[in-house]
Amino acid sequence: MRSELAALRVVRRDRRGSSSPVVVETADGLYFVKLRGAAQATASLVAEVIVGALADRLGLPVPSRRMVMLASDTPSLDRNDELADLLRASVGENLGFLYLENARAILPSDVERMSPDFASQVRWLDWLVLNPDRGPKNPNILTAGGSYWLIDHGAALPFQHDWSRVTEASPRKPARQVTHVLEAIATRMTEWDASLTEVVTRSLLADIVSEIPMSFLAPLVPPGARAEQIERRRAAYAAFLWKRLQGPRDFSTQSA
Secondary structure, rough: EEEEEEEEEEEEOOOOOOOOOOOEEEEOEEEEEEEOOOHHHHHHHHHHHHHHHHHHOOOOOOOOOEEEEEEEOOOOOOOHHHHHHHHHHHEEEEEEEEEEOOEEEHHHHHHHHHHHHHHHHHHHHHHOOOOOOOOOOOOOOOEEOOOOEEEOOOOOOOOHHHHOOOOOHHHOOOOOOOOOOOOOOOOHHHHHHHHHHHOOOOHHHHHHOOOOHHHHHHOOOOOOOHHHHHHHHHHHHHHHHHHHHOOOOOOOOOOO
């Protein structure tokens, strides 16, 4: 990610979903910011960083990301008391996505026009990161200017919410079935598997998890954890995904 941005003011709250993101004005324009004080705290931000970086490396479209610093005195045009509490809980580093003007959620007609190759690559990514949140009712794909954008990956990597249950076998366990919005047209996953897997090397995964800010990881380990313990947790994300890539493959189900 590029250098950090300071939030100049909070323009408004976006009421979609449970994470209560906000639109923030910065010196580089408007950013759609997911807040560290929202539901799932910084775990969802860790997932966003990892999945966004993976998508970048795989050539899949995601909005560009910047760290956005929210100060305690950042003004807000939205005077809602609940939002004020959330902003106070989110002072510090948050994750911003370039605001996409005139973007809208895809419709069934957009899916019908979508390339099976693109759909297969998207579904492969969702398989890898155990993303349960790209269903027909909430596709988390925007379209703008004839392009598609993958968004909202905070629910991916669900294993991180209970590390005590993660074992050597966890990355290879069959996932429970959920319906994927691109299921009907993602017909080339097997054909794409080898080339996509080749991209996601161990060194690439190490580079990707190195992008996770320490301020996102620290709240997810026991209080008082030493720096080396935090770094082991960082490495554990890469290890899980690497083991998942070793198989088995079951593209007939999508994870949750």
